[in-house]
Amino acid sequence: MKELIQTLTSAVGVSGDESAAATVVTELLRPYGKVTVDALGNIHCTVKQPEVGKEHILLDAHLDQIGLIVQQIDDKGFLRVASCGGIDRRVLMASEVTVHGKSPVYGVICSQPPHLAKEGDSKKPPQLEDIAIDVGLSQEKAKELISLGDRVTLNGPVRELVNGQLVSQAMDDRASCAAIIKCLQLLKGKQIPCGLTVLFSTREEVGGQGARTGAFSAFPTKAIVVDVSFGQTPDSPKHKCGELGKGPMIGFAPTISRNFSNELVEVAKKQGIPYQLEIMEGHTGTNADQIVIAQSGVETGMVSIPLKYMHTSIETADPADIEASAQLMAAYVLRGGER
Amino acid sequence: MLETIKLLCEINAPSGAEEPIRKAIIKQISGFAEYSTDALGNLIVFKKGKQEAKNKVMLAAHMDEVGFIVRYVEDSGLLRFACVGGIDTRVIVGKRLLVGEKAVTGVIGTKPIHLTKGDERETMPDIDSLYIDIGAKDKEDALKYISPGDYAVFESGFVNFGNNLIKAKALDDRAGCAVLIEMIRSELTYDTWFTFNVQEEVGCRGAMVSAFTVAPDYAIVLEATTAADIAGVEAGKQVCELGKGPVVSFMDRGTVYDRELYHMAFELAEKAGIHCQPKQMVAGSNEASAIHKVRGGIKTLAISMPCRYIHSPSCVLKTEDISDTFILAKAAAEHLAQL
Numbered sequence: 001m002k003e004l005i006q007t008l009t010s011a012v013g014v015s016g017d018e019s020a021a022a023t024v025v026t027e028l029l030r031p032y033g034k035v036t037v038d039a040l041g042n043i044h045c046t047v048k049q050p051e052v053g054k055e056h057i058l059l060d061a062h063l064d065q066i067g068l069i070v071q072q073i074d075d076k077g078f079l080r081v082a083s084c085g086g087i088d089r090r091v092l093m094a095s096e097v098t099v100h101g102k103s104p105v106y107g108v109i110c111s112q113p114p115h116l117a118k119e120g121d122s123k124k125p126p127q128l129e130d131i132a133i134d135v136g137l138s139q140e141k142a143k144e145l146i147s148l149g150d151r152v153t154l155n156g157p158v159r160e161l162v163n164g165q166l167v168s169q170a171m172d173d174r175a176s177c178a179a180i181i182k183c184l185q186l187l188k189g190k191q192i193p194c195g196l197t198v199l200f201s202t203r204e205e206v207g208g209q210g211a212r213t214g215a216f217s218a219f220p221t222k223a224i225v226v227d228v229s230f231g232q233t234p235d236s237p238k239h240k241c242g243e244l245g246k247g248p249m250i251g252f253a254p255t256i257s258r259n260f261s262n263e264l265v266e267v268a269k270k271q272g273i274p275y276q277l278e279i280m281e282g283h284t285g286t287n288a289d290q291i292v293i294a295q296s297g298v299e300t301g302m303v304s305i306p307l308k309y310m311h312t313s314i315e316t317a318d319p320a321d322i323e324a325s326a327q328l329m330a331a332y333v334l335r336g337g338e339r
Numbered sequence: 340m341l342e343t344i345k346l347l348c349e350i351n352a353p354s355g356a357e358e359p360i361r362k363a364i365i366k367q368i369s370g371f372a373e374y375s376t377d378a379l380g381n382l383i384v385f386k387k388g389k390q391e392a393k394n395k396v397m398l399a400a401h402m403d404e405v406g407f408i409v410r411y412v413e414d415s416g417l418l419r420f421a422c423v424g425g426i427d428t429r430v431i432v433g434k435r436l437l438v439g440e441k442a443v444t445g446v447i448g449t450k451p452i453h454l455t456k457g458d459e460r461e462t463m464p465d466i467d468s469l470y471i472d473i474g475a476k477d478k479e480d481a482l483k484y485i486s487p488g489d490y491a492v493f494e495s496g497f498v499n500f501g502n503n504l505i506k507a508k509a510l511d512d513r514a515g516c517a518v519l520i521e522m523i524r525s526e527l528t529y530d531t532w533f534t535f536n537v538q539e540e541v542g543c544r545g546a547m548v549s550a551f552t553v554a555p556d557y558a559i560v561l562e563a564t565t566a567a568d569i570a571g572v573e574a575g576k577q578v579c580e581l582g583k584g585p586v587v588s589f590m591d592r593g594t595v596y597d598r599e600l601y602h603m604a605f606e607l608a609e610k611a612g613i614h615c616q617p618k619q620m621v622a623g624s625n626e627a628s629a630i631h632k633v634r635g636g637i638k639t640l641a642i643s644m645p646c647r648y649i650h651s652p653s654c655v656l657k658t659e660d661i662s663d664t665f666i667l668a669k670a671a672a673e674h675l676a677q678l
Contacts, residue, residue, distance in 0.1 A: 093429045093651070095653070106500040108653040116572060117427075122428065132570030136503075162480070162484055230451055308448060
């Protein structure tokens with residue numbers, strides 16, 4: 001699992017420019033079915049051709065990750081950026097980054113020296129308009145390598161904590177991609193009683209356009225959206241978080257199918273798979289919001305992997321939760337069948 | 340010198356825990372000079388020159404780096420900590436650390452941005468609300484890996500990037516140490532003293548006593564100093580610039596420098612055909628603040644390398660500035676020896 005996470009999180013795919021990550025997941029999916037790319041860059045894998053009168057289950061995880069986007073190269077060669085997804089500004093200063101130009105360019109996010117901080121400044125995170133990236137190049141040299149619109153990622157190679165939790169900058173949502181690929185591994189050689197499609201969707205972090213169009217094309221009867229959700233830390237409200245290592249969070253929300261949520265709980269109980277509940281009051285903030293309303297509507301359930309420090313370069317997840325999510329989805333798929 | 344700097348920066352030794360860096364420096368200089376260690380852990384080196392010096396000259400650099408110290412272990416297994424040395428809270432959230440003697444990975448986490456409300460989003464978390472997460476299950480588990488009083492440092496590798504720039508943690512002041520090592524390993528005209536000091540970042544405690552022991556006529560402090568030549572900072576507030584050579588101070592927050600030595604540095608730089616720049620702001624401080632007040636007073640010169648993002652995991656120096664600093668330090672030492 002660590003190796004799979006390593007592979008997936010080191011692939012680059014900031015929202016709207018997921019092609020490098022798409023190449024990696026395409027290779028990972030190829031043993032399980034026909035893989036296609038659509039107009040918005042979504043990756044579809046038909047694992048089991050859907051049949052009329054039978055369930056067609058879609059497993060969705062988003063392929064993109066948050067980052068920054070270059071919007072200007074100033075006369076000294078510093079890059080001015082906008083956010084591409086909801087990056088946490090509090091973690092940016094003095095962070096190491098990679099600018100995905102013609103070739104990867106190393107950079108450091110400028111950090112204002114304390115002597116320049118006006119009163120109160122040092123207590124505030126920088127505004128994005130004040131953020132610049134130092135690539136150590138003149139404007140001319142920088143322009144040879146970097147174009148406006150190039151994406152920037154925070155450097156955050158995988159590290160393991162003392163009890164196996166893994167830290168990476170792109171756990172959101174490659175952890176879920178890993179769960180789906182692991183699910184396909186578990187299903188390999190088994191008789192799948194329903195249609196099964198995998199969607200690795202683009203642009204979730206900038207609005208979910210990938211899931212919207214991808215779900216339209218796939219038009220499943222049921223969809224499981226796998227994403228990360230808040231992992232419990234002492235500074236976060238307990239009722240909005242799941243605990244790492246306690247299994248996937250099964251979502252309950254007014255906007256998704258309660259029957260489906262109950263079915264997922266039932267399967268988890270029956271199979272002895274650890275799980276926890278994630279209760280939401282409206283929109284889910286995930287691709288489920290888009291997939292539910294695809295075409296004439298899709299019955300949708302949610303499986304979330306608890307993640308600490310979301311949208312930073314130290315996103316931390318427990319591989320055991322990813323494994324358990326895979327088991328839960330596999331067990332659910334195997335009980336699918338007649339409609 | 341770059342190889343030495345890389346080697347020195349990769350050693351973890353915050354203030355008060357300098358043993359590993361001292362050992363590494365001894366390894367670099369043994370066979371080239373006589374050395375001893377004092378009660379505080381300073382490394383005092385005497386290098387015989389081709390001839391005796393008229394004046395006793397001492398060059399000083401500090402071995403310690405900024406870091407963190409574990410104060411308390413929560414029941415949850417999270418570690419409460421303090422900064423050792425001046426670290427801007429804005430550069431620590433979301434960063435990776437190496438914690439304790441076993442150097443386990445830790446991350447400085449905080450509540451995800453999604454769960455912050457109103458002002459909280461625009462406020463950096465206070466140091467007392469932050470914690471280091473090593474992934475421990477609880478207090479007992481955490482204590483298997485660390486104890487209160489253990490140190491942590493930024494996890495940050497050595498990187499070459501841009502136009503001859505280097506990035507690492509602890510360039511302040513391992514670059515200064517490397518300049519001294521290079522001098523010790525080279526042939527010197529005059530007998531010269533060198534001190535590699537402890538505890539600079541917590542108040543220049545080491546320099547106070549090593550300068551007392553050596554009792555030089557002249558002292559030269561080799562340092563790294565804040566360069567604010569970055570995007571968004573107006574020319575008058577940049578202090579110094581990368582690529583413009585060693586930085587010589589006329590006054591900072593710790594020392595009013597000897598006027599003669601200040602002018603001398605620029606004359607020597609011109610003679611040597613290297614860049615040299617004044618520190619254009621009365622800000623910051625270094626070991627000169629301790630040394631010039633030792634015994635009956637010591638004429639002291641500070642030569643600093645311009646460093647972006649100092650006291651962060653991503654300190655940045657320009658290689659030409661390091662080699663020019665070496666040339667100036669050597670020329671100044673020789674000049675003062677016969678003054």
